[in-house]
Amino acid sequence: MLEFDGLVKSYGDNQVLQGVSFSVAPGQMFGFCGSNGAGKTTTMRIAMGLARADAGQVRWQGRPLDDASRRLIGYMPEERGLYPKMKVAEQLTYFARLHGASSAEATRAVDEWTERLGLSAKRGERVEKLSLGNQQRVQLAAALVSGPEVLILDEPFSGLDPVGVDSLADALLERCRAGVPVVFSSHQLDLVERLCDAVGILARGRIVASGTVAELRAREGGRQLRVVVPAAPAGWAGGVPGVRVVSEQRGDTVLDLAPDADDQVVLAAALRTGPVTHFARREPSLVELFREAVSAA
């Protein structure tokens, strides 16, 4: 288990982390979300020993991370860290060797990951000559070539084209299935929703919501209804008890239900206005759950 336990960190008066705790099990993909400046990078930098926590610790397999155990982690830093003048394959071989791979293992891993991340044709090119998206792919390959036990990736998907997103997603899912815990930060919540077994939302210095997307939805109570009555006059739901109209467009209405509201009363009211072609609970997207969690007082 990878455990972030009670991390506290201030920069001067800026209390960035105020007790950040979450765990990632082997084989779990954890999406680390939060507004700009929420402290995601700071949390990951603390794990990697690049920033010092005022309190709390990060543990892997029950032991606080130290320089030796950090060598088992594939890390992709936000600031990126490639040598611009080095050629792609040379550079990746260097990173693999730095993490203890033999020369033969390093060559094999570099061939594999450049292939999988669509970089085969770029192996002999200098990093500085590559497009930003391809530099990003090299950075990802650098985190993966050493066969890490844990992956901590700071916004790995930003700047990738859809094919790059798919190849990275496949690679991460495959690593997860092999038992690696994966933590990645992202603002691309559709991707997080699609890929992650668990999500943590960081706000006000703490994890304010965490769990599977289904659990986050259940906590929200599934209180929304979508009702489509093509012939209904505008404002038909306005007078229904326990209902708040979230949106209404040409007979397609989304409603917030109060906890004690009866959806059958809503259905009866809808039917009085015309034939109902759709009537169902509506699942909030991760974007909506995120907005709710981040805006709560």
Ligand SMILES: Nc1ncnc2c1ncn2[C@@H]1O[C@H](COP(=O)(O)OP(=O)(O)OP(=O)(O)O)[C@@H](O)[C@H]1O
């Ligand atoms: N070295 C530093 N010195 C002073 N303040 C810092 C330093 N590093 C980060 N901060 C502050 O800590 C806060 C959290 O920043 P951090 O980069 O961890 O957020 P983030 O969640 O990764 O944001 P983003 O989504 O924009 O990348 C910000 O207010 C930032 O200004």
